Amino acid sequence: MGRVAIVTGTSSGIGRAVGEELLRSGWHVVGVSRRPSSIEASGYLHVGHDLARPAGLVERLGSAVASLVGDQPVSRVALVNNAADPALLGKVADLDPASLARSFTVNVAAPVGLMGWVVRWAPVGAPLRIVNVSSGAGVRPYPGLAAYGSAKAALRMAGMVLGSEVDLEGASVGPARDVTILSYSPGPVDTPMQAEARSTPVETFPLLDTFLRWSEEGQLQSPAVPASEIRSYVESDGHPRFMECRSGEIERP
Numbered sequence: 187m188g189r190v191a192i193v194t195g196t197s198s199g200i201g202r203a204v205g206e207e208l209l210r211s212g213w214h215v216v217g218v219s220r221r222p223s224s225i226e227a228s229g230y231l232h233v234g235h236d237l238a239r240p241a242g243l244v245e246r247l248g249s250a251v252a253s254l255v256g257d258q259p260v261s262r263v264a265l266v267n268n269a270a271d272p273a274l275l276g277k278v279a280d281l282d283p284a285s286l287a288r289s290f291t292v293n294v295a296a297p298v299g300l301m302g303w304v305v306r307w308a309p310v311g312a313p314l315r316i317v318n319v320s321s322g323a324g325v326r327p328y329p330g331l332a333a334y335g336s337a338k339a340a341l342r343m344a345g346m347v348l349g350s351e352v353d354l355e356g357a358s359v360g361p362a363r364d365v366t367i368l369s370y371s372p373g374p375v376d377t378p379m380q381a382e383a384r385s386t387p388v389e390t391f392p393l394l395d396t397f398l399r400w401s402e403e404g405q406l407q408s409p410a411v412p413a414s415e416i417r418s419y420v421e422s423d424g425h426p427r428f429m430e431c432r433s434g435e436i437e438r439p
């Protein structure tokens with residue numbers, strides 16, 4: 187029996203750590219990002235794809251999964267929507283709508299599309315765990331983070347709506363499937379995304395001092411911490427249909 191995880195953003199940071207953690211635990215993992223991943227394992231396949239152009243992605247993922255698991259029945263499925271484009275920092279007054287549309291494609295349209303695909307593709311009897319990696323910026327109004335934060339808020343809501351649709355289907359046509367969704371906020375993590383934010387001018391990113399302080403005071407945690415928490419969630423059962431939590435609120439193995 188095979189457990190299959192789709193993890194976006196495996197070329198770097200948290201996504202790479204999640205891929206490695208799941209592979210150590212015996213999952214088959216299909217990773218997605220534009221750059222290649224340094225992950226090398228027989229259970230891993232990489233799909234090089236730009237989430238700003240989602241066309242054709244799910245077909246490529248379907249082929250990658252099929253070649254990884256072969257004839258094995260799939261016993262559990264996970265989708266970790268981890269990749270995000272943080273590049274569009276800036277005050278609302280300065281945001282360029284065309285760049286905003288691209289950012290929303292990567293951070294909302296592509297991951298929502300992946301949720302839809304995985305619900306259609308996953309075997310009905312297999313538990314399906316979806317993790318949408320979120321941020322404090324998705325629930326609190328941080329100056330300079332309108333593009334990023336509003337995309338995280340939209341993805342969070344899409345996960346809640348998916349949960350309500352699974353409930354509705356269960357109530358109308360039979361037992362609800364074992365599909366659960368987590369909106370997970372990892373807190374400050376030591377990754378290239380943090381380093382990039384620290385190198386952004388304060389005029390564009392008014393929170394620069396906070397990000398500099400987190401780094402100087404050693405408040406950034408290792409990507410291994412969220413990776414372990416995400417593994418704990420996708421491997422366990424009995425979750426509410428939709429839940430949201432921050433790092434430290436999930437029991438780690």
Ligand SMILES: NC(=O)c1ccc[n+]([C@@H]2O[C@H](COP(=O)([O-])OP(=O)(O)OC[C@H]3O[C@@H](n4cnc5c(N)ncnc54)[C@H](OP(=O)(O)O)[C@@H]3O)[C@@H](O)[C@H]2O)c1
Nearest residue numbers: 195197198199200219220221236237269270374375377379
């Ligand atoms: N680090 C933190 O402090 C922090 C805090 C809160 C939330 N988060 C969230 O954690 C998640 C992971 O971030 P991270 O800190 O690990 O950042 P990271 O090291 O910069 O990694 C970002 C990943 O997203 C992928 N990605 C970005 N744009 C893409 C695109 N257009 N198409 C395909 N893949 C794309 C990148 O791959 P390529 O560049 O190779 O395409 C990379 O693998 C994000 O959702 C982020 O919002 C991070």
